[in-house]
Amino acid sequence: MDAPAVEQAVSRMADDVVRLAADATELVLLGIHRRGVQLAALLAEGIRARCGLALATGSLDITLYRDDLMVVGPRPVVGQTRLPAGGIDGRTVCIVDDVLYTGRTVRAALDELADFGRPSRTLLAVLVDRGGRELPIQADVVGERVDVPQGGRVEVMVPEIDGSLGVDLVEAAG
Amino acid sequence: MAQELVNPTLGKDLVGLEELTREQITAILDTAETFKEISERPVRKVPFLRGRTVVNAFFENSTRTRVSFEFAEKRMGADTVSISTSGSSVQKGETLVDTARNLEAMRIDMVVIRHASSGSAKFLADRIESHVINAGDGKHEHPTQGLLDLLTIRDHRGPIEGLKVCICGDVLHSRVARSNIHGLKRLGAEVAVCGPLTLMPADVAELGVHWFRRIEEAIEWADVLNVLRLQLERMKAGFIPSLREYNRIFGVTRARVEAAPRDVLILHPGPMNRGVEIDSDVADGPHSVILQQVTNGVAVRMAVLYLLAGGPAHDGEAST
Amino acid sequence: MSRVLIRGGRVVDPSQSLDAVLDVLLDAGRVARVGEGLESSEGTETVDASGLVVTPGLIDVHVHLREPGGEHKETIESGARAAVAGGFTAVVAMPNTDPPIDSPASVGFVRARGAAAGLARVYPSGCITPGQKGEQLTEIGELLAAGAVCITDDGKPVMNAGLMRMALEYAQSFDLPVAVHAEELTLSRGGTMNEGIIATRLGLTGIPNAAEDVMIARDLLLAQLTGGRLHIQHVATRGGVEMIRAAKAMGVRVTAEGSPHHFTLTDEAVEWYNTNAKMNPPLRSAADRDAVRAGVADGTLDVIATDHAPHHYDEKEQAFEDAPNGIVGLETAVGLAFTELVATGVIDLATMVERMSCAPARAMSLDRFGLGSLREGSAGDVTLLDPLAEWTVDAAAFQSLSRNTPFGGRRLRCRAVRTIVGGRTVWEAGR
Numbered sequence: 001m002d003a004p005a006v007e008q009a010v011s012r013m014a015d016d017v018v019r020l021a022a023d024a025t026e027l028v029l030l031g032i033h034r035r036g037v038q039l040a041a042l043l044a045e046g047i048r049a050r051c052g053l054a055l056a057t058g059s060l061d062i063t064l065y066r067d068d069l070m071v072v073g074p075r076p077v078v079g080q081t082r083l084p085a086g087g088i089d090g091r092t093v094c095i096v097d098d099v100l101y102t103g104r105t106v107r108a109a110l111d112e113l114a115d116f117g118r119p120s121r122t123l124l125a126v127l128v129d130r131g132g133r134e135l136p137i138q139a140d141v142v143g144e145r146v147d148v149p150q151g152g153r154v155e156v157m158v159p160e161i162d163g164s165l166g167v168d169l170v171e172a173a174g
Numbered sequence: 175m176a177q178e179l180v181n182p183t184l185g186k187d188l189v190g191l192e193e194l195t196r197e198q199i200t201a202i203l204d205t206a207e208t209f210k211e212i213s214e215r216p217v218r219k220v221p222f223l224r225g226r227t228v229v230n231a232f233f234e235n236s237t238r239t240r241v242s243f244e245f246a247e248k249r250m251g252a253d254t255v256s257i258s259t260s261g262s263s264v265q266k267g268e269t270l271v272d273t274a275r276n277l278e279a280m281r282i283d284m285v286v287i288r289h290a291s292s293g294s295a296k297f298l299a300d301r302i303e304s305h306v307i308n309a310g311d312g313k314h315e316h317p318t319q320g321l322l323d324l325l326t327i328r329d330h331r332g333p334i335e336g337l338k339v340c341i342c343g344d345v346l347h348s349r350v351a352r353s354n355i356h357g358l359k360r361l362g363a364e365v366a367v368c369g370p371l372t373l374m375p376a377d378v379a380e381l382g383v384h385w386f387r388r389i390e391e392a393i394e395w396a397d398v399l400n401v402l403r404l405q406l407e408r409m410k411a412g413f414i415p416s417l418r419e420y421n422r423i424f425g426v427t428r429a430r431v432e433a434a435p436r437d438v439l440i441l442h443p444g445p446m447n448r449g450v451e452i453d454s455d456v457a458d459g460p461h462s463v464i465l466q467q468v469t470n471g472v473a474v475r476m477a478v479l480y481l482l483a484g485g486p487a488h489d490g491e492a493s494t
Numbered sequence: 495m496s497r498v499l500i501r502g503g504r505v506v507d508p509s510q511s512l513d514a515v516l517d518v519l520l521d522a523g524r525v526a527r528v529g530e531g532l533e534s535s536e537g538t539e540t541v542d543a544s545g546l547v548v549t550p551g552l553i554d555v556h557v558h559l560r561e562p563g564g565e566h567k568e569t570i571e572s573g574a575r576a577a578v579a580g581g582f583t584a585v586v587a588m589p590n591t592d593p594p595i596d597s598p599a600s601v602g603f604v605r606a607r608g609a610a611a612g613l614a615r616v617y618p619s620g621c622i623t624p625g626q627k628g629e630q631l632t633e634i635g636e637l638l639a640a641g642a643v644c645i646t647d648d649g650k651p652v653m654n655a656g657l658m659r660m661a662l663e664y665a666q667s668f669d670l671p672v673a674v675h676a677e678e679l680t681l682s683r684g685g686t687m688n689e690g691i692i693a694t695r696l697g698l699t700g701i702p703n704a705a706e707d708v709m710i711a712r713d714l715l716l717a718q719l720t721g722g723r724l725h726i727q728h729v730a731t732r733g734g735v736e737m738i739r740a741a742k743a744m745g746v747r748v749t750a751e752g753s754p755h756h757f758t759l760t761d762e763a764v765e766w767y768n769t770n771a772k773m774n775p776p777l778r779s780a781a782d783r784d785a786v787r788a789g790v791a792d793g794t795l796d797v798i799a800t801d802h803a804p805h806h807y808d809e810k811e812q813a814f815e816d817a818p819n820g821i822v823g824l825e826t827a828v829g830l831a832f833t834e835l836v837a838t839g840v841i842d843l844a845t846m847v848e849r850m851s852c853a854p855a856r857a858m859s860l861d862r863f864g865l866g867s868l869r870e871g872s873a874g875d876v877t878l879l880d881p882l883a884e885w886t887v888d889a890a891a892f893q894s895l896s897r898n899t900p901f902g903g904r905r906l907r908c909r910a911v912r913t914i915v916g917g918r919t920v921w922e923a924g925r
Contacts, residue, residue, distance in 0.1 A: 064220040064221070064250075065221055074181055074182065075180065076178055077205075078208045078209070080211070081208070081211060111221070115215060115220070116217070271808070271811055289813065291812075291813030291815045292813070292814065293766070293767035296766055297812075297814075311813075312697050313698070313699075314697030314698075315697065349697055352694075352695070352697060375700075376694060378694065380691045381691070381695075
């Protein structure tokens with residue numbers, strides 16, 4: 001997917017989120033580090049363009065809640081977790097991530113959110129759903145569904161980190 | 175996640191700052207920075223070390239450091255056990271070797287050790303597979319204190335590089351001073367010390383550190399003062415004639431601080447001897463960041479717990 | 495047991511200015527003849543010494559045998575065995591045992607245990623002060639009569655200058671050397687290594703050179719004042735060497751020791767908290783080590799002595815500050831002296847023998863027993879060295895009960911292959 005394709009997908013996602021979140025004034029977007037944060041910003045912008053609402057956004061780093069870190073080796077850099085003012089109690093939280101794959105990242109995000117409070121409702125919006133779930137987790141809003149061959153990878157690029165906007169399908173090596 | 179950013183590894187143990195690189199120290203500080211908010215959450219806990227056991231083996235009394243480590247460990251989700259021995263009835267040497275063997279046999283993941291003998295942290299680290307964190311070994315190093323001092327300085331004065339930091343007091347007997355000197359120099363600060371020559375280590379100049387013989391000169395020069403606790407025993411052992419004289423000549427007093435050409439930041443590792451090395455109105459005054467040091471201490475210790483390389487060797491878990 | 499013919503070895507005996515390939519005949523425990531082409535006869539044990547160096551038995555005037563009181567570290571017997579394995583035919587035992595050797599009875603005890611072991615000759619020393627407390631003099635005459643060859647409070651200094659003066663004066667009546675451990679305790683302040691940048695980085699209290707030099711200066715002046723016989727142990731500082739050199743030039747009756755670890759290692763060996771590099775006086779700077787070498791070379795330090803100080807593994811397996819001082823040395827002395835000093839050209843072989851046999855004998859007046867020489871009529875104590883033997887130090891193979899050495903794994907040249915005491919072979923390598 002090139003930049004325009006991504007922008008269109010985000011546009012569709014914005015529509016879906018607005019539709020699902022009954023009361024947008026109590027809607028909070030939380031992007032998952034790293035690229036989910038930028039996508040959440042893009043999504044918030046898309047929603048603002050649609051209905052003029054400036055949404056509260058925040059970022060969530062789930063490193064400390066991962067279930068696959070107990071190995072010898074370098075530790076991932078932990079990003080800043082920052083919830084919007086007013087917290088998440090009683091609000092509708094929409095978690096935003098770039099790729100939904102095994103579902104473990106989202107599981108970690110849900111665990112972390114539970115330590116922050118109790119949203120009245122939690123939604124999941126992802127740019128790419130590539131299937132391959134290992135947990136019973138589904139996205140409420142999907143930008144694009146993609147079939148990935150064995151061993152392949154989906155790489156999402158965002159301007160802040162990668163210099164451009166897009167989605168690449170990387171095939172398995174050799 | 176493609177291109178995951180990773181931190182440099184710290185190796186199995188944290189024994190001192192002397193052997194850390196600039197990248198390693200920066201990684202600890204940056205990680206501590208992101209961990210600060212965990213202590214502000216409604217649930218002050220993350221599950222990172224859930225199921226792991228950390229033993230705090232404190233052979234030297236210290237409530238504040240031990241409690242700070244306990245908070246850090248619990249906030250990272252670990253189970254903690256604290257052993258305190260006063261050491262008076264037990265031969266120190268036997269205890270250390272036997273402690274190492276017992277800890278190994280109990281499959282402890284991490285040990286935080288404080289001991290009165292220099293080199294005891296390395297002694298333990300060399301003999302057990304668990305990760306060892308030095309919480310102060312004799313006069314050698316107190317790396318987490320050095321790190322939280324660095325973080326606090328960075329919070330208030332920005333990048334350490336080029337900053338002028340003076341460590342005031344009994345440098346000779348101070349592990350906090352040594353850790354500070356190594357950490358500050360590694361990050362590019364200019365480091366000086368100030369105090370009577372009797373309390374300065376031989377060859378301190380060889381560490382790249384200037385000695386100010388008067389506190390006024392030090393305050394005139396420094397952006398930051400780290401004021402060390404002066405112990406009563408030094409007077410009894412003849413290093414200084416009296417605490418009163420020490421305060422008169424070397425004390426960080428309000429008058430001296432206000433005469434400084436710039437807004438000097440004041441740190442102290444605690445506990446303070448008010449009226450000896452530092453006056454109360456300085457310790458409680460606007461230049462002092464002593465309480466922030468304590469807050470940063472928990473975040474820094476959490477960061478160290480996070481960054482020490484993975485599980486112990488006998489664990490053998492594979493990733494999923 | 496009667497006659498032993500040592501044939502074809504290079505006989506190096508500085509007491510006779512001898513360095514030639516000769517035969518040595520021992521009879522009834524004494525040296526009978528040294529010459530060319532000596533005839534063997536029936537009943538004579540013949541030892542083929544071709545390719546070997548034959549010297550008067552080596553003597554270590556500074557060893558700690560730990561008995562009584564420290565038998566888990568070493569006994570008089572195991573220490574005597576370590577000695578002969580290292581090529582030493584005689585040792586002088588330090589009195590800082592538990593209880594210390596400060597009475598005629600305890601001197602007699604050490605003598606008897608040494609004799610019973612039947613290996614290296616063990617000469618006891620006696621304390622200068624009872625219990626090494628530094629308060630008053632021991633019954634020095636009685637200790638001598640019981641067999642002590644010198645007095646020393648080694649391990650501790652005699653801090654009281656007035657008492658030290660009296661010890662030097664009183665011991666003179668008996669022509670007894672006073673051996674001193676030179677340390678001003680208020681300057682060493684409980685330190686555990688050389689004062690310097692390494693001590694600063696490791697957070698260890700340092701012992702400045704001045705702690706030794708102040709005491710060496712004091713004792714040299716007292717020796718000059720009294721005319722007494724002073725023997726300065728384990729000199730480790732360049733200042734100490736200079737002062738001893740100057741004092742000798744002024745005629746002061748002083749002898750001095752340089753130990754193998756002090757002419758081989760510096761305080762860098764302590765990194766990182768290596769307890770097998772912890773001893774008193776400590777390993778010092780390169781300049782000090784070089785000065786000790788130079789002192790051994792020019793004879794300012796008359797004697798190479800090991801300060802053999804065995805400690806049990808458990809005791810050295812502690813944090814640095816808590817571990818006891820000292821390393822073993824009997825079984826590495828010859829190798830270190832040869833490798834560090836002879837092979838490098840600092841001294842020649844004859845000088846090494848002078849420092850390790852003849853001079854020690856004179857310093858402790860053991861020459862009156864015929865030690866330190868292969869002159870006819872001397873004691874039949876002979877050391878056979880293989881100067882070409884290359885070997886690796888393996889502490890596990892030591893005859894000593896203790897293993898505390900910093901030299902484990904080090905490649906050395908030269909080794910004792912046979913040690914003969916009183917005409918009897920008490921050690922043979924490979925046996």
